[in-house]
Amino acid sequence: MSNITTVKGFKDILPDETAKWRSIEEKARNIFADFGIREIRTPVLEKTDLFRRGIGDSTDIVEKEMYTFVDQGEESLTLRPEATASVIRSYIEHALYAADPLAKLFTIGPMFRRERPQKGRYRQFHQIDVEYLGYDDPRADAEVIMLLIQLLKNLGLADVKLEMNTLGCALCRPAFRESILSFLEGKKEDLCEDCRRRLNTNPLRVFDCKNTGCRRIITDAPRLLDVACGSCRKHFDVVTSSLTDFGIPFFVNTGMVRGLDYYTRTTFEITTEFLGAQNAVVGGGRYDGLVKDLGGPDIPGIGFAIGMERLLSLLPMKSEDFAIHPYIFIAALGDYAQKQAFSLCHRLRLRGIPAEMAYGGKSLKSQMKRANKLNCRYTLIFGDRELAAGTVELRDMRDSSQVSLSYQTIEETIATKFGEEQTHLG
RNA sequence: GUGGGUGUAGCUCAAAUGGUUAGAGUGCCGGGUUGUGGCCCCGGAGGUUGAGGGUUCAAGUCCCUUCACUCACCCCA
Numbered sequence: 001m002s003n004i005t006t007v008k009g010f011k012d013i014l015p016d017e018t019a020k021w022r023s024i025e026e027k028a029r030n031i032f033a034d035f036g037i038r039e040i041r042t043p044v045l046e047k048t049d050l051f052r053r054g055i056g057d058s059t060d061i062v063e064k065e066m067y068t069f070v071d072q073g074e075e076s077l078t079l080r081p082e083a084t085a086s087v088i089r090s091y092i093e094h095a096l097y098a099a100d101p102l103a104k105l106f107t108i109g110p111m112f113r114r115e116r117p118q119k120g121r122y123r124q125f126h127q128i129d130v131e132y133l134g135y136d137d138p139r140a141d142a143e144v145i146m147l148l149i150q151l152l153k154n155l156g157l158a159d160v161k162l163e164m165n166t167l168g169c170a171l172c173r174p175a176f177r178e179s180i181l182s183f184l185e186g187k188k189e190d191l192c193e194d195c196r197r198r199l200n201t202n203p204l205r206v207f208d209c210k211n212t213g214c215r216r217i218i219t220d221a222p223r224l225l226d227v228a229c230g231s232c233r234k235h236f237d238v239v240t241s242s243l244t245d246f247g248i249p250f251f252v253n254t255g256m257v258r259g260l261d262y263y264t265r266t267t268f269e270i271t272t273e274f275l276g277a278q279n280a281v282v283g284g285g286r287y288d289g290l291v292k293d294l295g296g297p298d299i300p301g302i303g304f305a306i307g308m309e310r311l312l313s314l315l316p317m318k319s320e321d322f323a324i325h326p327y328i329f330i331a332a333l334g335d336y337a338q339k340q341a342f343s344l345c346h347r348l349r350l351r352g353i354p355a356e357m358a359y360g361g362k363s364l365k366s367q368m369k370r371a372n373k374l375n376c377r378y379t380l381i382f383g384d385r386e387l388a389a390g391t392v393e394l395r396d397m398r399d400s401s402q403v404s405l406s407y408q409t410i411e412e413t414i415a416t417k418f419g420e421e422q423t424h425l426g
Numbered sequence: 427g428u429g430g431g432u433g434u435a436g437c438u439c440a441a442a443u444g445g446u447u448a449g450a451g452u453g454c455c456g457g458g459u460u461g462u463g464g465c466c467c468c469g470g471a472g473g474u475u476g477a478g479g480g481u482u483c484a485a486g487u488c489c490c491u492u493c494a495c496u497c498a499c500c501c502c503a
Contacts, residue, residue, distance in 0.1 A: 117495090368461095
């Protein structure tokens with residue numbers, strides 16, 4: 001096939017799937033409303049510097065995964081690889097903090113990273129993103145996580161694991177970095193090739209190396225939790241004890257390092273064993289320095305991002321459960337009847353009754369087959385014979401019963417019936 | 427960027443060591459009922475076997491190249 005296809009790593013979301021997506025989004029919006037989180041929508045395209053400064057120049061995302069191009073020789077632009085930087089940019093640009101020092105925001109939409117696609121990883125993927133700005137208190141961390149857990153519960157997601165860690169703050173992290181470096185320095189020869197490289201770039205990454213040799217070495221390494229400053233430790237204690245108070249189970253994973261430079265203190269992930277190599281469905285954490293780094297006031301923040309494709313693949317939803325069916329199918333025989341059917345069909349739709357018909361003078365059998373395929377509740381049948389007698393046939397597609405009704409009042413009859421059945425379903 | 431796997435009908439897959447017009451299920455269209463769906467039966471349409479080249483009397487099958495998809499590494503949602 002030499003036809004034009006989607007770009008590598010980009011996916012069409014076909015009609016059978018869209019209802020599932022909408023269902024997730026609706027449930028998210030509902031719970032966000034309960035928590036007072038308001039929607040913000042930012043452009044998918046931003047100036048490249050936003051991400052360079054926000055995410056960090058030495059991260060993989062910025063180094064090799066961004067869709068960046070120069071716009072007509074003028075300016076370097078980038079398709080957003082994540083939402084947080086954009087939300088913060090907007091927050092600063094419109095000085096939202098001036099009107100209210102506290103902001104709870106969410107946004108839903110596509111992100112773009114030019115990685116090699118594989119299971120659970122696409123070049124365009126979608127995130128549900130939540131950001132709390134201006135909240136210093138560890139209870140905000142707990143609130144964000146609790147709302148996330150509740151959302152996943154509402155969606156029917158089971159068998160997931162909440163992993164927690166703290167990355168320290170500007171005071172205690174540098175010291176920790178040094179102690180890790182000196183710890184690993186003597187064991188350099190035993191580390192894998194990747195980890196030796198990591199010593200220079202991001203030594204904390206050695207913690208989540210999958211190489212068994214590296215794992216053995218790192219088990220004895222100092223942990224940030226042990227050397228964290230008093231306030232960071234206290235912060236983490238309040239977050240975790242809040243979760244415990246509400247019966248939310250979690251695992252402290254002192255080896256969890258996140259890939260974006262801006263995280264401080266609390267970080268967390270929701271993981272599952274059903275996603276193959278991409279086991280994280282949600283990632284998040286606190287970023288107390290980011291707003292300031294991006295040119296705003298010194299305002300703390302915490303948030304998370306849910307990977308929608310990964311989430312979808314974990315949910316047991318079936319597309320049949322979301323299928324929509326016409327209430328009534330009109331099967332008409334003959335030119336005059338077809339004309340009447342077309343008019344009736346349109347009038348029913350204008351009244352909010354899902355109606356469908358077949359064009360093109362097909363056989364009754366063919367029209368009935370179509371009605372069946374569409375899973376219509378009723379089929380209305382009439383030809384010249386019925387119209388001459390002023391009647392129409394209404395067939396119940398479930399039990400195959402059929403009644404003869406007055407053509408004059410059929411629109412009202414159907415409308416009444418539809419109204420009654422709707423309230424019954426209520 | 428690196429490595430493995432796979433490319434045959436819209437979809438899921440067959441076609442022994444190379445051997446005539448590449449099959450089945452499903453879906454689609456039509457018929458079996460001159461005006462009645464599902465189940466059943468029958469028929470039809472739909473393929474340049476991903477593309478290009480090579481070996482051979484003969485290639486879906488073997489060789490080379492290329493592309494796509496996929497899984498994994500790196501990293502992340």
